[in-house]
Structure formats: structure tokens, C-alpha cells
Amino acid sequence: MNxxxxxxxxxxxxTSVRTYTSETVSQKTREKILAYLQTIDNPFGxxxxxxxxxxxxxxxxxxxxTYGFIKGAALFIAVTAEDKDTAAESVGYVIxxxxxxxxxxxxGTCWLGGTFNKTAFAEQIEIPDGWIFPILSPVGYPxxxxxxxxxxxxxxxxxNRVASEKLFFSDAFTTPxxxxxxxxxADCLENLRLAPSAGNKQPWRVIFDGNAFHFFKKGSMxxxxxxxxxxxxxxxVLTAAEKGxxxxxxxxxxxxxxxxxxxxxxxSWVCDNV
Ligand SMILES: Cc1cc2nc3c(=O)[nH]c(=O)nc-3n(C[C@H](O)[C@H](O)[C@H](O)COP(=O)(O)O)c2cc1C
Numbered sequence: 486m487n488x489x490x491x492x493x494x495x496x497x498x499x500t501s502v503r504t505y506t507s508e509t510v511s512q513k514t515r516e517k518i519l520a521y522l523q524t525i526d527n528p529f530g531x532x533x534x535x536x537x538x539x540x541x542x543x544x545x546x547x548x549x550x551t552y553g554f555i556k557g558a559a560l561f562i563a564v565t566a567e568d569k570d571t572a573a574e575s576v577g578y579v580i581x582x583x584x585x586x587x588x589x590x591x592x593g594t595c596w597l598g599g600t601f602n603k604t605a606f607a608e609q610i611e612i613p614d615g616w617i618f619p620i621l622s623p624v625g626y627p628x629x630x631x632x633x634x635x636x637x638x639x640x641x642x643x644x645n646r647v648a649s650e651k652l653f654f655s656d657a658f659t660t661p662x663x664x665x666x667x668x669x670x671a672d673c674l675e676n677l678r679l680a681p682s683a684g685n686k687q688p689w690r691v692i693f694d695g696n697a698f699h700f701f702k703k704g705s706m707x708x709x710x711x712x713x714x715x716x717x718x719x720x721x722v723l724t725a726a727e728k729g730x731x732x733x734x735x736x737x738x739x740x741x742x743x744x745x746x747x748x749x750x751x752x753s754w755v756c757d758n759v
């Protein structure tokens with residue numbers, strides 16, 4: 486897999502950008518973004534598409550807005566997906582890879598699942614029958630963070646991540662995984678840990694059984710948190726490719742692990758070797 490950018494470096498460079506300069510994103514850059522989307526290998530099967538939306542007042546007079554959360558952005562990508570039961574993980578996986586690609590081009594982005602006027606943006610795009618419109622992101626060049634943005638980041642603890650011993654386990658969510666035992670897979674898990682998530686809730690939990698990494702979501706939100714796990718799995722898989730680790734994503738039998746009510750199994754990475 487050739488992702489076209491340095492994965493670990495880009496994972497660290499990415500941050501949610503909520504304040505933008507007035508520099509426009511050129512047509513050539515937009516074409517590169519759409520061309521890159523076509524190269525992304527989606528292991529979860531629901532089709533995912535993006536459409537550019539210029540910020541202006543919608544035809545129905547409603548303002549294309551983000552409730553003040555995003556400032557200065559003139560361009561957005563609206564994300565649509567086939568309404569299948571794997572839509573959430575498909576959107577997370579595919580769009581995070583696109584987000585990392587855009588980061589590598591020097592662009593800023595911010596996953597938006599809630600803080601935008603969905604009805605007004607929906608008027609500006611094509612949503613085929615049987616498709617959904619769950620996510621929007623501004624796309625543009627980052628400007629200095631506003632105070633409001635800093636306050637928001639502090640409120641949701643956006644600069645911090647949960648410690649690995651609370652996320653990665655060697656059995657049924659009780660014994661923390663000793664990262665020294667998993668070789669270069671420690672880098673895959675660390676890059677997963679750094680991923681963005683809705684409200685920075687970091688709902689991913691991982692069990693390593695000696696041969697496979699099993700990915701679960703923990704949290705009360707269904708769609709957004711399964712989507713978050715798709716984002717995390719993308720970081721894991723791209724890092725495995727960067728480190729030359731072979732394996733494959735599949736559904737495994739995880740019935741031996743007792744799941745709390747707010748947990749859901751998403752997928753497993755079966756290692757060719759550890
Ligand atoms: C699925 C998803 C939905 C999100 N929705 C919003 C949103 O509606 N508004 C917002 O300001 N940020 C939103 N975020 C951004 C998160 O708050 C952000 O990723 C998290 O706080 C971590 O910060 P970082 O991205 O700078 O690392 C969302 C992120 C994800 C992954």
C-alpha cells in the first residue's frame with residue numbers, strides 16, 4: 486500500500502483546525518483531493534463520497550453555518566455514504582485517510598458531526614436515495630487559533646489522549662497490553678491512540694490475543710463512535726503499511742469476550758507475523 490504521505494509524521498501534524506485564512510483552495514488542489522479519494526481502499530464496503538461546497542447563503546435562504554465553531558472557511562467537503570450497516574466505519578476509515586492526505590498538502594480540516602446547519606448544507610449537495618449525509622469538514626489554510634477555539638479545545642480536553650493501558654488489553658478488557666511484547670505494532674497502536682474522535686471521547690478499545698488485534702467501540706453513541714473506531718483502524722492499518730507489517734482486516738469470532746452494553750465489536754487485524 487502506498488499512501489502517498491509519511492503516515493506517522495502526518496498523524497502527528499494533524500489537528501482540528503477551526504480558524505482559516507482567506508487563501509482559496511485552488512481548483513488543482515481540489516482535483517488532487519478528489520483523485521486521491523478514488524485511490525483509498527475501503528475495507529468496510531459501504532461507498533463513501535465527498536462533494537465540495539462553497540460557503541454562501543443556501544437557495545432556501547438558510548445560512549450555511551457552523552454555529553461559530555468554524556471561522557474563515559470558504560470551502561467545505563460534505564461526506565455522503567451508502568446507508569448500509571457498515572456506513573459509520575466506512576466513513577471513518579475513508580475520510581480519515583483523506584484528512585491525512587489533505588494535512589500532508591498543508592491544508593487544515595475539522596471533522597464536524599454536529600456543529601453545522603445540516604439542512605442548509607444538504608440543500609447544496611446531491612444525496613442519492615439510500616445514502617446519508619453524516620459529516621462535513623472545512624478545508625482551507627490554517628490561521629492562528631482564536632481564543633474561542635482555544636477555550637473549546639480546553640473544554641473537551643482536545644490536546645490530551647487517554648493512556649494506552651486504559652485502551653489496549655491482552656485479555657477481556659482487564660489486563661493492560663504490555664506494548665513491549667508487540668514489536669512494531671506498538672507504533673500502530675500509538676498512532677491509533679492519537680486519532681481524532683467526536684468530543685475527543687476516544688471510544689476505541691483493542692484486545693490483542695497473540696495473533697490478532699480486535700477493535701471495539703465503547704460509549705453510548707452508536708454512529709459517531711463506530712465512525713471513530715473506523716478512524717482509529719485507518720491509523721493502525723496505514724501505520725502497519727508504513728512499518729512493513731503484513732496482515733489483513735476481517736471479522737473474527739470474538740464471542741469469548743464479554744461486552745458491556747455500550748460496547749460493539751467492529752473488526753480485527755489478523756497478523757501474518759508479530
Ligand atoms: C466523528 C467526529 C465528529 C466531530 N464533530 C465535531 C463537531 O461537530 N464540532 C467540532 O467542533 N469538532 C468536532 N470534532 C472534532 C473533535 O472535537 C476533535 O477531533 C477532538 O477534540 C480531538 O482534537 P484534534 O482533532 O485537534 O486532535 C469531531 C471529530 C470526529 C472524529
